[in-house]
Amino acid sequence: MADSGSSANLAAASADKGGAAAASDDKDTRRTFNYPLVKFCDMQDELKTEVVDMVVTAVEKHFANFETASKVIKELMDKRCGSSWHVVVGEGFGFDITHEMRNLMFMYFGGTVGILIWKQS
Template sequence: MAEGAEAETQQKDEPKRHTYPLIRSSDMNDELKTECMELCVTACEKFSSNNENAARMIKETMDKKFGATWQVVVGEGMGYD
């Protein structure tokens, strides 16, 4: 019984993390949006401990496929308004 309470306490102390892509708004077509989401998930899984490398991979891939106009931000504590 003490083990269950200890595990529950540890879960409450850990920060909440999303395990899926979240898009609030976008003006991309559905095909491009799907490809971007898949690329972002792949990069974040591959470089789970290094946000800079994940952002670099996403930007380089998007620049090659769709032109050099992409800006990528990967990190913790980002806000959206």
């Protein structure tokens, strides 16, 4: 599992590497990508929409600091559905986790951020 803070730096570095023309192109597309995209989710529909909304507000609020964003999401999730939630927010990370079934959410937001939320005690 990657640490959310460090991956942010990585992503920032990679973005710098791209050419100026490519960056402007990227910006156009990223503007259009300004919506949450759920990659994988096995939660119940009701909970799913709620969690997506929660993640969107948290990440938008703390866009510069993924650590606080993840902390906020984790605390909200713990409050909403009981303890032992884990949250990863970052621009680049790899993971291999064991999670309790029907308690996993893997989504992208804003075209650059990946968010992984799962429960495992």
